[in-house]
Amino acid sequence: MDRTPIPVLTVPTAPYEDQRPTGGGGLRRPTGLFESQRNYLPNFVQSLLSSELRMGGPHVCVFLCKRAGSVLGLYNFHPVHIYICVCVYASEIGRLVIGQNGILSTPAVSCIIRKIKAAGGIILTASHSPGGPGGEFGVKFEVANGGPAPDMVSDKIYQISKTLEEYAICPDLRVDLSRLGRQEFDLENKFKPFRVEIVDSVDIYLNLLRSIFDFNAIRNLLTGPNQIKIRIDAMNGVMGPYVRRILCDELGAPANSAINCIPLEDFGGQPPDPNLTYATALLEAMRGGEYGFGAAFDADGDRYMILGQNGFFVNASDSLAIIAANLSCIPYFCQMGVRGFGRSMPTSTALDKVAKVMKVPVYETPTGWRYFSNLMDSGRCSLCGEESFGTGSDHLREKDGLWAVLVWLSILAARKQSVEEIVRDHWAKFGRHYYCRFDYEALEPRTAYFIMRDLEALITDKSFSHQQFAVGSNIYSVERTDSFEYIDPVDGTVTKRQGLRIIFSDASRLIFRMSASSHVRATLRIYAESYEKDPSQHNKEPQAVLSPLIAIALKISQIHERTGRKGPTVIT
Numbered sequence: 001m002d003r004t005p006i007p008v009l010t011v012p013t014a015p016y017e018d019q020r021p022t023g024g025g026g027l028r029r030p031t032g033l034f035e036s037q038r039n040y041l042p043n044f045v046q047s048l049l050s051s052e053l054r055m056g057g058p059h060v061c062v063f064l065c066k067r068a069g070s071v072l073g074l075y076n077f078h079p080v081h082i083y084i085c086v087c088v089y090a091s092e093i094g095r096l097v098i099g100q101n102g103i104l105s106t107p108a109v110s111c112i113i114r115k116i117k118a119a120g121g122i123i124l125t126a127s128h129s130p131g132g133p134g135g136e137f138g139v140k141f142e143v144a145n146g147g148p149a150p151d152m153v154s155d156k157i158y159q160i161s162k163t164l165e166e167y168a169i170c171p172d173l174r175v176d177l178s179r180l181g182r183q184e185f186d187l188e189n190k191f192k193p194f195r196v197e198i199v200d201s202v203d204i205y206l207n208l209l210r211s212i213f214d215f216n217a218i219r220n221l222l223t224g225p226n227q228i229k230i231r232i233d234a235m236n237g238v239m240g241p242y243v244r245r246i247l248c249d250e251l252g253a254p255a256n257s258a259i260n261c262i263p264l265e266d267f268g269g270q271p272p273d274p275n276l277t278y279a280t281a282l283l284e285a286m287r288g289g290e291y292g293f294g295a296a297f298d299a300d301g302d303r304y305m306i307l308g309q310n311g312f313f314v315n316a317s318d319s320l321a322i323i324a325a326n327l328s329c330i331p332y333f334c335q336m337g338v339r340g341f342g343r344s345m346p347t348s349t350a351l352d353k354v355a356k357v358m359k360v361p362v363y364e365t366p367t368g369w370r371y372f373s374n375l376m377d378s379g380r381c382s383l384c385g386e387e388s389f390g391t392g393s394d395h396l397r398e399k400d401g402l403w404a405v406l407v408w409l410s411i412l413a414a415r416k417q418s419v420e421e422i423v424r425d426h427w428a429k430f431g432r433h434y435y436c437r438f439d440y441e442a443l444e445p446r447t448a449y450f451i452m453r454d455l456e457a458l459i460t461d462k463s464f465s466h467q468q469f470a471v472g473s474n475i476y477s478v479e480r481t482d483s484f485e486y487i488d489p490v491d492g493t494v495t496k497r498q499g500l501r502i503i504f505s506d507a508s509r510l511i512f513r514m515s516a517s518s519h520v521r522a523t524l525r526i527y528a529e530s531y532e533k534d535p536s537q538h539n540k541e542p543q544a545v546l547s548p549l550i551a552i553a554l555k556i557s558q559i560h561e562r563t564g565r566k567g568p569t570v571i572t
Contacts, residue, residue: 005186008170013039019047019161021141021154028129028138039167041139046167047160048122048141051153094192099201102177103263105238105301108205110146110398115204120144125238125300129273132266147373147397151495202245212332212395213406214413215251221413223252228292228412230257232405233282235272236264237299242402259285272298274305274389274401275572276313287311293412293419297401303389304401306408308419315542315572317348317435320385322426323407324354329414330407332395333382342372342384345484345499346511346527350433351385357430366486366498367513373397378490387437387527424538431533434545438526438568439515440559447563448522452514455557456483456500469555471548477505507531510553526553526568543571 016037021027027044034040097112098104104112109121121142129136141149141157149157175183175196184193209215221228230253234240240261247253259281260268271278274296286294286307294307306314314322324341327333342363343351355362363381365371369390375381376394385391390399408419415422440448458464459481469476484498499513508530515523528549532538543550554560560567 003186005188005190006170006172008168008188010166010168011039011042012166013043013164015162015164016040016043017162019044020158021149026138026140026148028126028136031131031133031135031137034137035133042167042169043164044139044157044161045122047164048139048157050164051156051160095195095197097197097199098175098177100178100180100198101201103201103238103241105201105205105242105402106140107301107392107396107398107400107403108201108242109142110396110400111205111208112199113142113144113146114396115208118144121146123300126267126272129271129299131272131299132264132269135266142398145373145377145397148368148370150370150374151493201241205242206246206250208395209246209403209406212330212403213410214331217413218406218409219251221409222247226416229254229290230409231282231285231291231294232258233274233279233294233296234258234261235270235274235279235296235298236260236262236268237272237297237301238263239297239301239402242301243297246402247405267299274298274303275570276305277570277572279305282307283311293409295401295405295408298389301401302392302399304391304404305389306405306419308423310420312420312423314419314423315348315435316385316387316389316391317343317350317433318423318426319404319408320347320383320391321350321354321430321433322411322422323385323391323404324351324358324383325426325430326407326411326415326422327383329410332393336382336394338382339379340375340381342375342381344368344371344386345486345501346437346513346525347385347387348433348435348529349507349509349531350430350435353430363489364486366484366495369397369399371486371488371495374488374490380489387435427538428535431531432538434530434532434540434542436528436542436546436550437572438528438550438553439570439572440524440526440563440565441569442521443524443563445522448514448524451524451557451559451562452500452512455512458556459500459502469552471551474548476508476548476552479503479505508549510549512553512557524559526550526557526559528553 019027097116097118106123109123113121123140123142125138125140126136143149143153170187173185177198180198180200183196187194222230232243232247234243240263243258243261248255248258276283279296282294282296285291287310289310292309296305297303306319308314320343327338338358338360340361340363341351341355342365344367345364346367352362363375367386372381372384376397381394383393391404392399411422460483464481465478467478481502483500486495486498499511502510511527513525515525528546530545530549559565
């Protein structure tokens, strides 16, 4: 049967000045901006493809956290459709690989890119921000190693976006996202058919996890005579299919262990951010004492939170350190060994204590997973993590929430202790790092900028060195301060101005950092850390222990006076 080639159009457009990707090649904006600004999404996709993907290799696309019905019902102007239609002619891409119904988690995208040796991947996601018409929408780019785009790629995308005059699109292309398998299309002026392959969202990623963990041990933990009950919250993001398929079908957890597993375009009206502020349904369930282990995931599956029985909270920095101290419970690390650890600068130094005992190096990087990718590609780093509930290893080049949960279940199976017992044993051996992050969200960007500018001038002045602060009965002596700068040990790249640090003589730390995730409003974060070796002092509330440090932070930053705020938006 003769098929008429599908026409390809070249559409004139005007460039936008505000399409500079933030860390990792991502662009996240209010959904309304994508809808109201003419050609805003195709412009950015064209800029991205023009900068990176002129080779003819396979390419990976994923659309996250929309119902399949929305995809099909709004096909003519749906973001997935726009993306596919630009991809087919925007560069020399010959093949797209897409998750069934447009759904793949970020770790699964990384996994598939590496498995099929793709040129890269685009992820459409709001990440852990509110989604839907009144929320945010984003585009994130992964490079050929399966990790976030490095800064030089983001810069290249931005430069092209500022001069873009046209994009190519194939508006009549129709792809059935629900049908597994290959679909081919004849396009105008193309000698070879354009191929779209719809793959099972879970299969390839699940096979990787099987090679890392002892699934029999985890299955026995969840179904054996001494089984524990678990509660897993997918927060109406992309993780629902993964939780049901892997934890329930594969590992035997009862189906009712999983909640909020239907991906919704607005995540059920709540930010899909796995912390104590937003994962309240999980927290309340765990406080009842029925469940021995709880976890929540963010919208695209790269962040997680761990809770023990009665709602015992494991902060992300402690979780990273405990995972590091128990890697011998994971077959993958028994076979591959442990070469080094990485943590973002604001993450607590709990990991450093473990690394010292294990005699492996720790790499302190700026916030952003792209910095870990270089370390892992060079064989320097086996495990990495950030205080924002992201943890992963060199099995991928992305943080991986479900991987982290399976590590925890493996530790529980091997040690036959509760979550709380494992954490308290860790504190007894290594000491406790009291730690909190205070987020001041939705600030006016200029106000946040001037707060940080003035604070940097204050703490880097010579007169600030060795200054003492008395708060109640506590006296803190400044040992050193700086604006954090990172020199990549692999390629020598220098990254400056990555947060302000005040380190006191007792190893306590105050850190101030601006978040770069959105251009509309600014988030200023204050991190406080205090180390306690004495086990008799390990049962205090973190905010009570850290209140003197926070008082110092508020005094020197004047953030309440300069913003009119009475306190932070979120405390984690």
